[in-house]
Amino acid sequence: MSFILAIDQGTTSSRAILFDAAMQVVGIAQQEFRQHFPRDGWVEHDAEEIWTTTLAVCRRVLADHAVAANQLAGIGITNQRETTVIWDRQTGRPIHNAIVWQDRRTAALCAGLLRDGLEPVVEAQTGLRLDPYFSGTKVKWLLDTIEGARESAAAGALAFGTIDSFLIWRLTGGQVHATDATNAARTLLFDIHRGVWSEEICRALDVPAALLPEVKDSAADFGLTDPAMLGAAVPILGVAGDQQAATIGQACFAPGMMKSTYGTGCFALLNTGTHPVASSHRMLTTIAYQLDGRRTYALEGSIFIAGAAVQWLRDGLGIIDSAAQSGVLAQRADPSQHVTLVPAFTGLGAPYWVPECRGAVFGLTRNSGPAEFARAALDSVAFQTRDLWEAMQADWCQAHGHSPDVVLRVDGGMSASDYTMQRLSDILGAPVDRPVMQETTALGAAWLAGMRAGLYPGMEEFAAGWALDRQFAPGLPEPDRREAYDRWKRAVAAAMAV
Ligand SMILES: Nc1ncnc2c1ncn2[C@@H]1O[C@H](COP(=O)(O)OP(=O)(O)O)[C@@H](O)[C@H]1O
Numbered sequence: 001m002s003f004i005l006a007i008d009q010g011t012t013s014s015r016a017i018l019f020d021a022a023m024q025v026v027g028i029a030q031q032e033f034r035q036h037f038p039r040d041g042w043v044e045h046d047a048e049e050i051w052t053t054t055l056a057v058c059r060r061v062l063a064d065h066a067v068a069a070n071q072l073a074g075i076g077i078t079n080q081r082e083t084t085v086i087w088d089r090q091t092g093r094p095i096h097n098a099i100v101w102q103d104r105r106t107a108a109l110c111a112g113l114l115r116d117g118l119e120p121v122v123e124a125q126t127g128l129r130l131d132p133y134f135s136g137t138k139v140k141w142l143l144d145t146i147e148g149a150r151e152s153a154a155a156g157a158l159a160f161g162t163i164d165s166f167l168i169w170r171l172t173g174g175q176v177h178a179t180d181a182t183n184a185a186r187t188l189l190f191d192i193h194r195g196v197w198s199e200e201i202c203r204a205l206d207v208p209a210a211l212l213p214e215v216k217d218s219a220a221d222f223g224l225t226d227p228a229m230l231g232a233a234v235p236i237l238g239v240a241g242d243q244q245a246a247t248i249g250q251a252c253f254a255p256g257m258m259k260s261t262y263g264t265g266c267f268a269l270l271n272t273g274t275h276p277v278a279s280s281h282r283m284l285t286t287i288a289y290q291l292d293g294r295r296t297y298a299l300e301g302s303i304f305i306a307g308a309a310v311q312w313l314r315d316g317l318g319i320i321d322s323a324a325q326s327g328v329l330a331q332r333a334d335p336s337q338h339v340t341l342v343p344a345f346t347g348l349g350a351p352y353w354v355p356e357c358r359g360a361v362f363g364l365t366r367n368s369g370p371a372e373f374a375r376a377a378l379d380s381v382a383f384q385t386r387d388l389w390e391a392m393q394a395d396w397c398q399a400h401g402h403s404p405d406v407v408l409r410v411d412g413g414m415s416a417s418d419y420t421m422q423r424l425s426d427i428l429g430a431p432v433d434r435p436v437m438q439e440t441t442a443l444g445a446a447w448l449a450g451m452r453a454g455l456y457p458g459m460e461e462f463a464a465g466w467a468l469d470r471q472f473a474p475g476l477p478e479p480d481r482r483e484a485y486d487r488w489k490r491a492v493a494a495a496m497a498v
């Protein structure tokens with residue numbers, strides 16, 4: 001039993017990553033699935049497709065590498081967070097498509113709850129904001145909308161879960177209804193301080209306790225897979241939301257360590273230790289991981305558009321053929337021009353939280369062309385990260401009376417761009433560390449399971465194995481950094497004013 005299977009169930013694809021006893025990647029299988037946009041602002045996934053693609057990639061990666069299920073010491077699950085499924089306990093069938101984290105259908109519901117004065121309770125107990133992003137109002141929408149759902153839920157016939165929970169249910173053949181603390185922390189229903197479902201918020205949202213999963217540590221016994229799934233009963237031993245799994249995979253275990261993942265969007269988490277730090281700068285407070293019943297907390301900043309700006313250069317503007325070309329093109333930009341892109345294509349996330357804001361470009365001249373657009377798109381990722389960086393440092397300062405000594409570790413597809421990572425370091429005025437290991441999210445889930453199985457080392461030894469690929473050191477003089485960031489702040493203010 002010398003392998004660990006990590007399941008990474010993401011927003012656009014399901015992946016299975018096989019790790020060996022030395023925590024090295026043996027193989028990866030991946031399958032995309034359909035995105036459903038039934039109305040403006042609505043985003044759904046077919047939960048059955050999430051299940052079939054997940055099972056298919058697990059079977060494929062094992063078959064491709066001739067590894068039998070009885071050679072697995074355990075399974076770790078990491079997942080797109082907040083996405084909401086409600087299913088029938090008897091049949092296992094979802095009562096509706098999964099409502100995805102990006103879905104905005106509950107905006108009016110949130111506005112109503114805000115007027116009712118629920119926001120202070122939500123912030124104090126969950127560390128989140130009253131925003132459609134999180135699961136709670138999606139659950140309420142489903143119970144209010146699907147005929148008979150509210151009565152069935154009250155009678156205990158239905159189960160709610162984030163994607164980890166739904167996969168655990170399916171993998172165990174309907175035996176286990178559980179989640180981990182990091183996923184529970186994203187539901188808007190979980191008291192992150194007491195580590196229990198919040199009766200007050202559940203009451204306000206009309207969510208019956210009978211609907212909710214048991215909340216466990218991130219490394220725990222989540223049940224055995226039904227042998228019909230993979231060919232043998234395999235224990236599920238690790239579960240964490242994908243951004244928390246990346247924090248673990250990056251070994252950001254000490255307070256002051258921060259990871260920033262650059263995929264379609266960007267999610268930055270700053271470890272704040274065993275005491276939660278409340279944000280007065282519009283960051284989220286969340287659980288980074290829970291081990292042996294002890295919660296470690298993080299401040300989180302979520303940016304909706306990062307790599308998606310590069311996709312826009314490729315698919316929207318057609319000025320590059322591949323994402324990798326963006327850095328080459330950006331380096332050819334005229335240094336005397338200051339074209340600034342505010343990529344608020346789907347509104348602005350942290351720290352602005354303005355869903356109705358849309359993108360804008362400033363500083364165009366007759367000489368502005370593809371190179372200046374490419375630079376503006378990549379630079380926008382650095383500027384947005386600086387927004388989070390400033391907010392988190394200010395929150396930390398308020399809590400501790402001094403600035404943190406931040407170590408920033410980056411990952412995700414866009415961290416492959418040397419240009420962007422250098423620019424990030426320049427704009428932050430701080431070093432940026434990129435690890436050798438690219439699969440940090442899957443590694444985090446695998447480590448949780450492998451550590452629980454006794455195959456992988458404990459936290460300290462795991463952290464010591466983190467290896468640097470490249471450190472980007474800041475090269476921009478302070479006045480230039482200030483001037484560039486001031487220009488960005490003015491551009492955001494102008495975009496928000498339109
Ligand atoms: N060399 C590169 N330069 C700039 N952006 C890149 C590069 N490689 C990938 N990207 C961007 O990274 C994103 C893919 O990263 P990934 O971590 O796979 O994202 P996700 O998990 O959200 O699908 C895409 O948006 C792509 O445009």
Ligand SMILES: O=P(O)(O)OC[C@H](O)CO
Nearest residue numbers: 010011080081101242243
């Ligand atoms: O699936 P990803 O990588 O886009 O991550 C989604 C986040 O977990 C949403 O909070």
